[in-house]
Structure formats: structure tokens, C-alpha cells
Amino acid sequence: MSKLLEIALGLVTGIGGFLEAGSLATSAQAGAEFGYQLIWAIALGAICIAFLVEMGGRLAAVSHHPLPDAMRERFGIRFFLVPLVAVALVSFLVLASEIGGVCLALQFTTGVAFRWWALPVSAALWLFLWKGTFGLVEQGASLLGLVTLSFVVGALKLHPALHQVGAALLPSLPTHDPAKYWFMAVSILGASVSPYLFYFYSAGAVEDDWDEGYLGINRVVAGLGMTFGGAVAVAVLVCAALVLHPRGIQVDRYEQVPFLLTEPLGRWGFRLFAASLAVACFGAALEIALLLAYLVAQGFGWRWGENLRPRHAARFALVYTAALLLAGLVIVTGLDPLKLTIFSMALTALSLPVTVMPLLVLMNDPDYLGDRTNGWLSNAAVLCVSVVAAVVALVTIPLQIFGS
Amino acid sequence: MELGREVLDQQVIDARGVPMGKVDGVILELRPGEPARVAGLIMGGTTLLWRIHAGLARWVERRLGGEGHVTRIPWHRVLKIGVDVKVDVEAQASPASHWERWVRDRIIGRIPGA
Numbered sequence: 170m171s172k173l174l175e176i177a178l179g180l181v182t183g184i185g186g187f188l189e190a191g192s193l194a195t196s197a198q199a200g201a202e203f204g205y206q207l208i209w210a211i212a213l214g215a216i217c218i219a220f221l222v223e224m225g226g227r228l229a230a231v232s233h234h235p236l237p238d239a240m241r242e243r244f245g246i247r248f249f250l251v252p253l254v255a256v257a258l259v260s261f262l263v264l265a266s267e268i269g270g271v272c273l274a275l276q277f278t279t280g281v282a283f284r285w286w287a288l289p290v291s292a293a294l295w296l297f298l299w300k301g302t303f304g305l306v307e308q309g310a311s312l313l314g315l316v317t318l319s320f321v322v323g324a325l326k327l328h329p330a331l332h333q334v335g336a337a338l339l340p341s342l343p344t345h346d347p348a349k350y351w352f353m354a355v356s357i358l359g360a361s362v363s364p365y366l367f368y369f370y371s372a373g374a375v376e377d378d379w380d381e382g383y384l385g386i387n388r389v390v391a392g393l394g395m396t397f398g399g400a401v402a403v404a405v406l407v408c409a410a411l412v413l414h415p416r417g418i419q420v421d422r423y424e425q426v427p428f429l430l431t432e433p434l435g436r437w438g439f440r441l442f443a444a445s446l447a448v449a450c451f452g453a454a455l456e457i458a459l460l461l462a463y464l465v466a467q468g469f470g471w472r473w474g475e476n477l478r479p480r481h482a483a484r485f486a487l488v489y490t491a492a493l494l495l496a497g498l499v500i501v502t503g504l505d506p507l508k509l510t511i512f513s514m515a516l517t518a519l520s521l522p523v524t525v526m527p528l529l530v531l532m533n534d535p536d537y538l539g540d541r542t543n544g545w546l547s548n549a550a551v552l553c554v555s556v557v558a559a560v561v562a563l564v565t566i567p568l569q570i571f572g573s
Numbered sequence: 574m575e576l577g578r579e580v581l582d583q584q585v586i587d588a589r590g591v592p593m594g595k596v597d598g599v600i601l602e603l604r605p606g607e608p609a610r611v612a613g614l615i616m617g618g619t620t621l622l623w624r625i626h627a628g629l630a631r632w633v634e635r636r637l638g639g640e641g642h643v644t645r646i647p648w649h650r651v652l653k654i655g656v657d658v659k660v661d662v663e664a665q666a667s668p669a670s671h672w673e674r675w676v677r678d679r680i681i682g683r684i685p686g687a
Contacts (some may be wrong), residue, residue, distance in 0.1 A: 235658050241595065242582045246624055249582075299686060470584050470595035470616075471673065480687040483677035490681075 175386050177392075178308060183394020185314020187215075189453035190270035191263060192402045192516075193446065194510045197429060198420040199353045200409025202346075205329075208337035208403055210354045214361025215399030217554040220547045221362065221525065223391035224532050225371030230379040230387060232537040235465040236371040239537060240527050242351040248527075253468055255523045257461060258338035260365050262513040264457040264492060265499040268294070270450030271504025274443045277427050284503045291497030294454050298489050303376045303475040306459060310452030317449050318443040319403050319430065324404040326433040334407060356511055358558040359518030361399065367528070369456045372463040376474065384541070423507040435510040458496075462488040497547060498542065515569070519562040521555035576611065584657040585616060585646075585669075593644075593664035597621040600645065611648055614658070617669050618643035642671040 192211075199207040225236060231456060232239060241249040270288045272283035278387055297306065343350035370391075375381070409420070412432045430438030459475060466473035466485040479486035500506065532543040576599050587593045597620035602612040618641030623628035634640055646660050646668050653659040664670045681687050 202668050238584055242584075245582055246597075246621055250625065300685075418577040453677050470592055472592045478687065479684070483673055486681050486687070487676050 172386055175387070179322065179386065181395060182307060182311040183390065184397045185208075185311030185317065185449075186366075186452060186456070187361075187398020187448045188314070188317045188320075188405070188445070189360075189363075189399050190266045190446075190450045190506070190510045191363065191514045192357075193270070193405055193449065194420070194426075194507055195353065195356045195360045195514055196405040196489065197409045197413075197426055198511070199357060200406035200411075201413035201420045202353065202417055203343065203350060203413045204410045205333055205337040205407070206336030206341060206343070207350070207353055207357060208334060208406060209340040210357040211361060211399055211402045211406065212338050213340075213554060214358045215395050215402075217358075217551055218362050218366055219391050219395035220551050221367040222370050222395060222527065223388055224528060224543065224547065224551075225367035226387035226391060227373045227384060227541060228528070228531060228537065229371045229374035230381055230383045231539060231541045233375065233380075234537065235375045235463065235467045236368055236528065236531075237464050238470075238542060239531055241468050243531055243534065243537070244527060249468060250287045252332050252523055252527050253464065255520045256364050256464060258369065259513065259517050259524070260457050260461055260521050261462075261496060262509070262516065263363065263365060264454055264461070265496040265512040266506060266513050267454035267457060267511060268496050269491075269500045269504075271447050271454065272500055273423055273506055274447035274450070277439075277443045277446075283506065284501050287497045287500035290451075291493045294451065294458060295493045297455055298458060298475065298493075299479060301475070301488070303373065306455050306475060308375060310448075310455055313448045314452050315448060316441065317445045319434065319445055320404040320408060320434055322402060323430045323433040323438065323441075324407040324411075327408065329407050329411060334403070348565060348568045351561050352569045354398050354514065355518040355558050355562045355565060356514040359514035359521075359562070361518070362525075362554065362558070363400070363458045364520075364523060364524040365453075365460045368464065369460045372460065372467070376476065379422040381541075405429070420507075423505070426507075435560065454493075454496075458489040458493050461492045462486070515562055515566050518558040519566065520559070522559050525555045533547055579654060580614070580658065583613070583654070586657045587664035587667075588659075588661050589663065591664045591665065593660075593662075593669045595621075596658060598624070611645040613645055614660070616644050616646075617641065617671070633685065642668040644669040681683050 196211065228236060228239065240252060263565035268287060268290055269283065275286045383463040408429050411421065412429055420426055427439055427442050430442040434441060462485045464471060465488045471484045472482045473485040474482055528547060531537055535542055580596055580599060583596045585593050585596055594616045595615050598615040598617060600612040600615050601609045603609050619630050619634055620643060622633055646662055650656060650661045652661050
């Protein structure tokens, strides 16, 4: 495959794969509540995830180790259990959120309550993984994910004041409700810096058998893909800031969200919103279910691979089957998908040091990276963002729970 | 060679290139008057549990009445230690693939299209 095509595919993956239940919900909520003010959090999250995705790809290309495999080997089983449990738990909650997102989109279009859709959606996701190949999951899902560009069209049709959007790229102090402001900021960071993104990307690089020749492509794809992906999230925030914020509508119930696109795009706005929500969450759910299977199988040395038939990687297939079933059951209980999503994002932010630090240590180890170890900038950026996000999450999560 | 760093917790690949698990432990042979010698690798069963929590491992072994499906690979069967540990053993025929086979035959293999 030509390099240009690879880069194009990678960009599509970045754009189509960035937006999912978490970034959609947190961006919409932030825009409705604080106008443009929190755009900086999306930008900061996008920069951080770009660094992490690049690292995940570089580790795979240079060392040929999938991330969980390298972590277990480098740190031993006892320490490996900590990030294993943290990533598995957070990813499972995010998986349930994504399934909830698809179900809500179906509720908006059919009127049938979301909980009834949970198991059919889980089954459809499972069928994709059971029958599909890695290429289908990665490229098919992200190609369809381009429908989320309707938020960009919507945002542009609303004619936002670009100098105000630009000014919000720099952090500023809140004018009201500081507890909620900082809670929203860390939820946005949690949504952008989802560990599933770089764990999945790294696993994909090993599935596709990358070598050092891919390092250039890897850098371009990570940098541009996450920038464009972040831009789609900014577009969601801008729509919310211009449609919901002036009317004083706060996104605390999911029924309020679908009208985000009806003002700029009319009748089609509602359909495009439902399609974007369904497709973005479906794609993310596929990746997360696969990630859980990679994580466990690579951590314990089992046979793994989405391109193998299920019977040739039985335990690997068992993990994603069980994960999808259990996550579907969480939604069957009728738990509010929006609340679950916001909670999962804050928890993701809280767990960042645990999920990110092992990767940073590996990325600075010449035994794995040779002379391709991290530079100071990527170390400092990722370390700062993950520690600050975790500290702010630690302070604001209790305030948010006991305050309301 | 540092055993802890270069062997323990490494991926084990069988003679056909199939992943068969991780190096869960290393068997040392204690010889009176001489330095200890590495006798082989050990994987599966309760091996890993002993390294996580000895009390838990003891409890599980009492419940199981044994150490479960343990695979011991003598050192002369270890072919190469690089990114992975290559061994001259067939995963298919070894206890290391017991649970993989069990899940395949009892659960995954029974679902259509597997």
C-alpha cells in the first residue's frame, strides 16, 4: 500500500474514531453550560492523546511487542495487575457507555426505550467481531464515522465568531460554578485521553505488522488524526454553545441533546445527529471490546488476533464475547447512559497516571526502543496532563457527587 | 543473563510459532557445593498465583488438590530468547493449551461460525 494511502486511512481513522459517546457528551455539556470557554480542554486533550498514540505506534513498530505484553514483561506480573485492572475496568464502563449511546440513537429515531435495544446492539457488535477482520473494524468503522463531520457543517452554518473560538484555546478562569467548570474540564480530558485509544492503536500496529519504516507515517497520522478528531469535538462544543447556551438549556438529560443540529441543519439535523451518535458509538464499542480481548490475551500470552477464526483464538474470542454481553446487561438495567458516560470519563481522568505511566517508562527504556526513546517534550507533556487531570478529578468528583 | 529481566514474564512461542503462554516461573536446581542452575521454565496452573499472593495460591491448591495444569519446559528445549522465548515443544500436545482447548471445545466451538 502506498504511504499516501496509509496516511489518508490513518487520518480517516483519527477523524472518524475520535468522537464517541464520551467526547460527544462532555463537549455538548461544556458548550451548553460554559459557551466556548472550555475549548482549551479539548485542545489540551487532543495534544496529549496525539503524543500517546504516537508512542503506542512507535513501541509496536520498534519493539514488535504489543503494549500489554511489554508491560507484563518489563514490570512483572504483580505490578502489571494494577494497570491491567485499571484499564479493563475503565474500558468496560466506557464500553457500556458506547452501547448506551447507540441505544439512545435508536430510541431517538424509533421511540422504543433505549434499554430494549441494549442486547440487540450487543449482539450486532459481537457479530461484527465474530465474523469480521481487523481491517473491517478499523477502516469500516472509521469510514462510517465521517458522518460525524456533520457537526463541523452544523457549527460552520451557525457562523461562530472565530476570534472568540480561537481565544478559548487558552485556558481561562470560570465566571460561575467553578466546581462544575473544573469537573467538566477533567471529563473532557478523560474523554479525549481515553486509554483505549492508544492501547487499541498499538495493538493494531502489531496486527498490521509494522516495522521502523512506519515511524514517519505513525507520526503524521497521530498528529494530524488527533488534531482533526479534536476539531470535530470542538465543533460539537460550538454547536452546543450557540444552540443550547443562549437558551439556558443545560445538558443534564439526554433527551435535550438531539436538538443540537436541528437549528443549523433543519429536519436533516435530527437524523444526522442520530446517525452520528449511533455510528460513532458503534465504532468505539467495537474497538473497546477488541481492546479488552487484546489486553487480557496479550497480558497472559494467549493466542490472539482479530484475523484468526474464533476457534483458533478461543479465549481471545471469549473475552470480547463476555465483555459485550456484560456491558449490554449494564444498559438493560435502565441506568442513564448520559450519567454513566460522564462518570466513566471522570474516572478515566482519575486513572490516567496508572494507565499512562507504565507506557512512559517503557518509552524511555532503550531495551525496547533502542535509540528511538522519547524526547523530553513528549514525556513532560503527557506527564503533566495526566497528573494534573488526576488531581483535579480527585478534587472535583466528590464535589460533583455530594454537591448535587 | 538476568533471569528476572530477560526470561520471566516473557511470551513463550512453541515450535510451530503459536503463542502458548508466558514464562510464569523459572525452575532452579540447587546443587550442594555448587551454584544453582536453571533447570527450566514453568508456566500455567497456580505458578503465577504464587508470585501474586502466596496465601491465595496455597488456598487455591488446597481447593484444587494440586497445582492445576502446569507445563514444565526443560532448559535444553529452550531454543532462543529474543523478543519472545522460542521453545521446542508443541503447544497442542502440552498442558499449556488445556484451557484454550477447553474454552474452544466447550464454549466458542459450539457457537455457529466459529
